[in-house]
Amino acid sequence: MILGRVVKVLLLLSIIFVFVPLSTQAKVLPKVLFEKALQESKEGDFIRAEKDWSSYLNDYPDDAAALSNRGNIRLALGDPKGAIKDQTKAIEISPEDLDPYLNRGIAEEALQRWEDASKDYNYVLKNNPKDVSALYNLGNVMGSMDNWSEAKKLFAQAASSNNAIAMARSSEALAIYQLGDLELAEKKIRILIRKYPLFADARAALSALLWSKGFLGEAESNWAAAAGLDIRYREKEWLLNIRRWPPKPTNDLIAFLALDDR
Known part of the structure; x- marks a missing residue:
């Protein structure tokens, strides 16, 4: 399901993404185009989804939800730099939403930018210490940095959650x-x-x-x-x-x- 959040599980071609909606949703027309892009995203039709998100954003460039969704699609299409750009703009527009920080962290991981990803995940955890996605993803980052003791602690926290x-x-x-x-x-x-x-x-x-x-x-x-x-x-x-x-x-x-x- 593709909306605004991504949880990396790493079991398909490169990453399995689970998308959860941003609190900000499109509030303006054309609602039909927004919903079309959303449905294409859910169905894995990433090329069409990216085209429709871009068309929507041409008219509504400050829609944080659409930007974050397009960022997720760009990452799925192998464009982590484009994904980071979209997620960063979504953060600038709607800094109270935590999902783009998580999404940007995943894109940063794709580029092995461990420190940047760690900062984004820690920001999410500062605001929501029980966020399973951030705990799990940060655990992976710590492992990539060869800090398996810290990785174990983070995985344990994620595993103990009701949403584990x-x-x-x-x-x-x-x-x-x-x-x-x-x-x-x-x-x-x-x-x-x-x-x-x-x-x-x-x-x-x-x-x-x-x-x-x-x-x-x-x-x-x-x-x-x-x-x-x-x-x-x-x-x-x-x-x-x-x-x-x-x-x-x-x-x-x-x-x-x-x-x-x-």
Whole structure:
């Protein structure tokens, strides 16, 4: 669903986006064009959506909601610089709305501008300390900056929220894995699998962890489930740079998979 907010989950081509509306909505005509662009955005018709958002903004350049939505679409189309420009203008017009800060942070992450993204996420958290999206995304930024201890804390906060997503719980377990507490990481991953038996991320993580502990048979069993759900877990670059796994579980999984390739 595309409106004004994005939560990065990292499971499709590069990023999965969940869009939530800005508090500011279009208040002027042509409402039909605004709604058309919104529907195209929801349906993933990004090229047409970008064209219609731009047409709408030609007449209403100060509509913060439309700017933020177009920024989301531009990011989805691979234009993070254009996305940042739109989100920045939306912030200038409607500084009380937190969604464009979150959206801009995601675009900044796409350019590996970790410090800038961190500032935007921290601004959101300063105003709403329980914002799950900002907590989770900031955790990913801390991991990218190799601060896995802080990443673990942020993922734990996101995972403890009433609005927690399964990926936050998995990322918390992976950060614990990276920090060397394999028993706690395994416990959290197994709890996650019991609740979501078809969750590929947890199955792949358990495969890596079990292999590292010498339990090859159970590792292979869990990998068979993970591979059937999402084959991208075979790709080291995807794991590190798209899904954003920590290096230790990533290297363990790749080493485990290398056994099948000999």
